[in-house]
Amino acid sequence: MSANEVKHAGLNLGDTDEVTHEQAGEGIFGFWVFLMSDAIVFALLFATYGVMLPGTAGGPTPASEYDMKSAFIETLLLLTSSFTFGLASIAMKHELGRVRLQFWLGITLLLGLAFLGFELHDFASMFSDGAYGSRSGYLSSFFGLVPLHGLHVFFGSLWIVVMMVQVSWFGLDARVKINLLRLGLFWHFLDIVWVGIFSVVYLQGLI
């Protein structure tokens, strides 16, 4: 395995020139930095959720609001989508054909959208109980954190659509490849945040 392969799974720029390689390195590293900055945002929202959990102000509580089954299904959807994105990366890296790449991207997109559907359904049923963000500090911290992750998933899905169009438009040129790599990092990162949400928000709330 060349050093390049280990570095970024899926980074296979073929025989492009040195400058492109350098740019790829920078582009990916820059995106990592962005993710870490974003991670701070989520970390602080988690901490806030942790300290505001008791602030239910006599209103709905985690036990009355969380639907374990739904959260579990959402977890499965997102985990699986991370896996399918991985297969898409491999299809890109090893040049297994655009169709295969598009297929896995499409599956990932569907899983992402399904996740969003379940999440919106969760929110709707909370709303119907009167569990709005304006009800209590605890619910504020919930609605500050979980929908923000949902928003990320939404933008990730949008990004997948854009990349699918670009793949069929430009083929796999260097910029498409770099962007697919960044998208991959983003998608896997969202999965990590979700692990936090599943454990810290849902499971902790229900213990």
Added chain:
Amino acid sequence: MIVHAHDFFTLLGKIDLHSFAFVRAWRDPSLNQVIAAGAASMVVIGAIALVLLITWLKKWRYLWDEWLTSLDHKKIGIMYIVLAFVMLSRALIEAVLMRTQQAMAVNTPGIVSPDHFAELFSTHGSIMIFFVAMPLLTGLINFVMPQQIGARDVSFPLLNSVSLWLTGAGAGLMMASLVIGKFSTGGWSGYPPFTELTYNAGVGPDYWIWAVTLSSLGSTLTGLNFAVTIYKKRAPGMHLMRLPLFCWTALCTSILMIFAMPPLTVATAMLALDRYLGFHFFTNGMGGNMMNYANLFWLFGHPEVYILILPAFGVYSEVVSAFSSKRLYGYTSLVLATMAIAVLSFTVWLHHFFTMGQNADINGFFGIATMTIGIPTGVKIYDWIWTMFRGEVRFTVPMLYSIAFMMTFVLGGMSGILLAMPPADYLVHNTLFLVAHFHNMLIPGMLYGMIAGYTYWFPKAFGFRLHEGWGKAAFVCWVVGFYLAFMPLYALGLAGVARRTHELFDPAFRPWLIVAEVGGLILLTGLALLFVQLYVSIRDRENNRVPVGDPWDGRGLEWANAAPAPEYNFALIPQVHSRDTFAWRKEHDCAYDPPDEYRDIEMPRNSMSGVIIGVCGGLAGFGLVWHIWWLAALPVLGVIATVIARSFARDVHYTIPAAKVAAEHGEWLRLIRETRPVDRFQETSPANRGLAARVP
């Protein structure tokens, strides 16, 4: 509920006639309202005059092509500094108004109403931090750092432009608040619940929230950009331990930006949720907890003050070494100290709320962590002193600022250590003592550094030196003015005068207040002299040209090319062999050797994406402030569309052919052969054309 359904259908949201400062002054022509309307008219007249001037000079095209849409890091840097100067003029006038108010208002109401005074300290603080200090240092780093590491540009030139325009959008909102509506009265730290809807139903805190949010997004992206640039774009041979110190401080500042801006964004976003959707993050009651706001804000706020000071430390390191004609003493120590300050700055935020009620263990821990920062800071000061030792010190303007800095900053450090003692802090927290402390850090620390850097690198940017005499006159004002303006505040703080006080009741305070007022006016003069200096220097520019590019016998790579530098910075990316590479090359007589071959150079094309995103951001902010929902939503869609459209752009570079590079470089080499080198005694005379004589 907070959001009313009918709001969605109003075209202009909450704006009505009374929102305009002019209308308010018309209906109630008190001195207070007239001052407000005067400020508003300055903004409006200034803007109109600018537009007319540009139209009259037929410079729109030039401005658009050469500047606004430019992705050249040097131009972006200069635009940041121009933005800082515009905002500075406002914030300084506000400062002088505040000083005047306090000097006059001993047992009388003074010239501005309490509410107006609160707007003044809130805008002054917010502008100085977010729209003066941050753009100044971002601009300086933008301009200098790529040249120092031997790069052609930053890693993400378009992102750089986006950051600039986001900052500009925030500044625009600040300016809009003068004309339409009011600004927050909650100070630069915007503590809830005072800034919550219950206590502050107007648009003020919303202006603050969105202005600060836009600028902090810009800063986060800038930090990312700089950090990646320094990590990945160094010239071959430029190991980290060969980086000029300014780059080290730039790197640490960037890292702080990446990790410290998010807490601010989180805090302002939560406050916005509280205000717009009735959430209870920081409200009294309903499970809200304003203590978390203090916690989040200072998680940002403390690293922020080191974001401000570190680049200034970098400037001092460069300046002291250059004007002592000597290597920097203790390079490794300086690097370690810089990193230590950066990391430690994440461990002390609680010292801003020692008085909130946590237990002695926690206060003690954070107090000790705070004092620890004194050690690396002291190391730096001593390293600069020992850099002068056995050197040949030239008392040029930047060097004077550096020396004044060292001797004044330590006084602020002393008051900082006092504040770090929780029981002592209980007594002087929230008093003018604290105000004196931080101005003592910010003005002789950060600002002197920025002025020093500006004077030092100005010739590199524009090709001519600034006038020495006017510079020295301004320097005297800055030093005298600072001592007069802020030493009395230490005394008043010890006497128990609270900060943000609009009126005082003890005649014994009056002498101190008057001295401070005089100091404020002298500082204002100092700024005016800087403008005079700029004017005189532009007028006499032919006498002061330094086309060869090395007016101060500099040591880093930024001096190794022409002044102003070509857009691609280096004809050929240099190979670095040592620290202070350029000084080393001059000693070995190989500073101006022609390269073996020239190559084509690829540079990023201009793009208007940055402008569009910034303008959209500003409009969305304005829409949110005034609850004009369509105006809040459409620009956001515009941003998304721009980003997507841009990702389809393929032809984003242009090529400068090797022949053109060779011609330009050859021209410069010829100029060098024809130029007479000057020695250090003559460097401030017209004989200095930017070629330093070899010192035996």
Added chain:
Amino acid sequence: MSGPNAGKRHEITTYVIGYVAALVLTGAAFGAVHWHWFADTTTTLAVVFGLALVQIIVHFRFFLHISFSRSARDDLQLILFSTLIVALMVGGTIVILLNLRARMM
């Protein structure tokens, strides 16, 4: 090492391992809460957080390909530094605010 196909197969295996491990860990955390495997809540909470931590490491290792091998050093350093900052901020926030709560309410 060997042909390109070996690389590909190796990578697919990585993703499969990651996926399976993630499923198992999630299932375990879910089970621990749902079927009350542990009597007291503190233990359950510790187990859930512990499993989440392991799972995050799994994601980094198998999906994001962060490892201690030399070529991924930059990313690794960045992540470790970020972890330090996150720990400081989250830990500090929780200690401070819980202490304040205890002393005020």
Added chain:
Amino acid sequence: MFLALAGCGAFHDSFFNAAGPIAGQERHLFIIVSIVMLFVIGPVLILTPIIAWHYRLSNTKHAYRPHWSFSWILEFFIWVPPTLIVIGLSFLLWNYTHKLDPYRPIESSQPTLEVRAVSLDWKWLFIYPRQHVATVNMLAIPAGRPVHIEMTSGTVMQSLMIPQLAGQIYTMGGMTTQLHIQADHPGTYTGQNTQYNGEGFAKQKFAVNALAPQQFDEWIAHVRATGKPFDAKAYHHLFEKSVEKQPILFSSAPDGLFQRILDRYHPTARASDTNPEVIRP
């Protein structure tokens, strides 16, 4: 030097004029640290001008070593003494911080007086729970006895400081913080809010009267006799924004008044309290 300042007119309300053990010890710490720091920054103030001037370009009589840039001996002096000083100061800091924790009761042979303080816009309410009286903008305490103030806010966050008696601590709605003070001698001191809270902020000051013990009892009796009744109107006036020119005395303070103000921010609060901030679904 500091003591000289204390004598000067502008400083009569300052902690340099400390009138109680807490402010006295805080001042003590302040002065020790100031002196230590003067020794610390002294070398910088002396060395900087001397070295800069001696090594000026026009002075031809000095050595010029452009490549000299390191010395282990200097490194030692740059890093080690400051570290030692910080370690020393840390012990001081740790001890004083624990000794002067505002929550810590003052040791005394005398019984502690209990007071409740509520910060309002733009005035202070003081409740004497044992004596069943209350005042606005006037805090009378017996000299020589420790006083325990339990505080909350009926509005935004504020901060209570009486510089001559003790440093400040914040007050927050729905929560309580503690402060212990003591005046050694009878006298009048000034207290204030230091955390900006709107237009009346600058005027939110109150007088602290430290009285001899029997005078204090007389004062309580005086308040009972001459104060206004604490009725619903008085209660509601407290939560309106106002600057009080004169202190107000209340002849009675209902039991649980402080708790009632705290409860305004909790949804279980009595229905009779109209709380603008509680948005009921």
